[in-house]
Each structure stands twice: as structure tokens, then as C-alpha cells.
Amino acid sequence: MPELPEVETTRRGLEPLIVDRKIVAVRIHQKQLRWEIPSHLPKTINGQKINSITRRAKYLLINLTSGSIVMHLGMSGSISVVPSGAILKKHQHFEIELDNKTKILLHDPRRFGAVLWQKENETLKLIRNLGPEPLNDGFSGDTLYKLSRGKKQNIKTFIMDNNNVVGVGNIYASESLFVAGISPKRASGNVSKKRYQKLTRSITDVLTRAIEKGGTTLNDFTAVDGQPGHFSQALAVYNRKDMPCKRCDGTIKRIIQNQRASYYCPKCQT
DNA sequence: CATCGGACCTGTTAGC
DNA sequence: TGCTAACAGGTCCGAT
Numbered sequence: 456m457p458e459l460p461e462v463e464t465t466r467r468g469l470e471p472l473i474v475d476r477k478i479v480a481v482r483i484h485q486k487q488l489r490w491e492i493p494s495h496l497p498k499t500i501n502g503q504k505i506n507s508i509t510r511r512a513k514y515l516l517i518n519l520t521s522g523s524i525v526m527h528l529g530m531s532g533s534i535s536v537v538p539s540g541a542i543l544k545k546h547q548h549f550e551i552e553l554d555n556k557t558k559i560l561l562h563d564p565r566r567f568g569a570v571l572w573q574k575e576n577e578t579l580k581l582i583r584n585l586g587p588e589p590l591n592d593g594f595s596g597d598t599l600y601k602l603s604r605g606k607k608q609n610i611k612t613f614i615m616d617n618n619n620v621v622g623v624g625n626i627y628a629s630e631s632l633f634v635a636g637i638s639p640k641r642a643s644g645n646v647s648k649k650r651y652q653k654l655t656r657s658i659t660d661v662l663t664r665a666i667e668k669g670g671t672t673l674n675d676f677t678a679v680d681g682q683p684g685h686f687s688q689a690l691a692v693y694n695r696k697d698m699p700c701k702r703c704d705g706t707i708k709r710i711i712q713n714q715r716a717s718y719y720c721p722k723c724q725t
Numbered sequence: 726c727a728t729c730g731g732a733c734c735t736g737t738t739a740g741c
Numbered sequence: 742t743g744c745t746a747a748c749a750g751g752t753c754c755g756a757t
Contacts, residue, residue, distance in 0.1 A: 457750060457751085458750060458751090461750075487734095488734095489733070489734095489751090489752085489753085513751075513752095527751080527752095528750090528751090529733095529734090529750090529751060529752090530734090530749070530750055530751055530752095531734090531735080531736085531749085531750075531751095532750095546735085563734095564734080564735050564736065565733085565734045565735050565736080565749085565751095566733080566734050566735080567733070567734065567751060567752085568751090581752095581753090605727095606727080606728095607727085607728085608727075608728070612728090615751095617752080624750060624751070625749090625750060625751085626750065627750095671750080673749080673750065674736090674737080674749075674750080675736090675750095676750075713728095713729080713730095714729090714730075714731095715751095716748085716749090727757105728756105728757085729755105729756085729757080730754105730755095730756085730757100731753105731754090731755090731756100732752105732753090732754085732755100733751105733752100733753095735749100736748105736749090737747105737748085737749085738746100738747085738748085738749105739745105739746090739747080739748095740744105740745090740746085740747095741743105741744090741745085741746100
């Protein structure tokens, strides 16, 4: 489910509900996620205060008095805040009860998500080596251009690689390339600096617009309040195989790259 | 080093 | 209606 806009939507929803609250109970119902939830975690975080919630790539960091809970939503994760007496539903694997009779719930049917612990003054290896944030100043066409020189890898796979830029998943990779007018099949090493500048602007624009709409709900993504995202209607190519292009009189095509579906218009993406 | 395929899971839908 | 196969928003890791 969640790419950067969905994770950011989740972060923004959580922020006013959990910051300055104290953790009064922690329950693990299924520890076997992508990695096992550390067994010491409940004891470590219980009683601590939540100072802030931040995001790095698709990771959410709930920053406590000392250390941070690191959460990832994987393919099917979502987080909600509900009354602490709410009855547990299927696939709600982890809960943090707060001092105002509410609790944070992690729901994740496929269990590709994660709940990890990061000590104070430490950065997990998973987070340490990530590339630039697409919505921050460090992200530029020049950087992507330099990183891509000499590469045969197609540009769609290239922009989905977290070493180059973080947060661009399968939906927004296709959407950004459409906006930039670049074919996903093009070798990343053969794309000009000028086109990389256009592409970085397209990525930033697409992600920003998606956040404004609360993300994309294809199947089951919901924000913290249970509401779906509304960017699905704005998708130009993703999930639109055989449908008309919104920009020219071409037809959207679906191909497989790196074992993932890519959608594009062969006529206006070159 | 760059690149590829497999692995981890469950649920939904399309096709027969 | 029921069975089976394909497919789904991520990304790490080991083999090549």
C-alpha cells in the first residue's frame, strides 16, 4: 500500500493525537512481521512520553524521551487511533495504549511491515544508508544524473531504488515518468541532465499533490481516522491498462519491469 | 560493483 | 458456485 504520500498522510494524522502523550501499555499480538518485534520493546517504551513523530523515507519514527519506535507499513500496513476499549480486529498485530484512553493500532494483513527499536543517539542500518528525500532541498536533477551515469538499468527501476531517491514506489514511479514524458523503458544512463531536472520536478509535484489528497487508496489504505485517500482519481497511468491517455490520443500500456507492473503511454513518453 | 531472482505473507479478483 | 492462478502499495539478501 503505502508509498511516501501515504506514510506522510499517516504521520500527519498521528501527530496531533499522540504527541505529548504518555505510553501506559503495549501489546504485541503477532510478533512475526518482516522482522520479529524486539521482545524487550514493551518494557523499554512503557511509561515513556512521545515527543514527536517524524518520517524518513517510508519509515515512521515515534520519538520518545529516550530512543525511537521505528515503524514501516510494508505493502499492506495502516495505523489507526481508536478508543482503548475497542475490540481487536483481525491482523491488528501491535498496539500502544496512551494516557488519554486511546490506543495506536498497527494493522497489516501481509505482515511485510515492521516495528523496530532505535536507541538514543543511534541510527538503524536500514535508515543510515538511504538516499535523499524527494521533498527536501538535497534532491536535484544533477544528483540523479550523476548517479545514473554508466547504468544500463531502466529509469523506472532506477528511481525506485532507495539509494538514489527515497519514497518513490510503484505507483508514483509510473506517474512521475508520465508527467516528465519519459519512457520507463529508457536506460537511466542514457537520460540527459535536462530530462533529469524535469523528472525531479515531476516526482516532487506528484508526491506533493498526492499528499494534499491524502494519498492513494487502491484497495485498503486508510489514514489514521479511517478515511481513504483521494489521489486514485488523479492517477494518469497507474492501473489504467488499455484506457485512453489523458494527454494524447494514445492508449496506456502495462509491462513488467523488475517483476513489478509499469504503466505508461508509448506515444507521449519517449 | 551492478543486476537479477527469490523470499517473506494474506487477501482479492479474474478466468475457467 | 467453486477451484485455481495471477496479482497486489516494499525491500532485503544472496547468487551471478
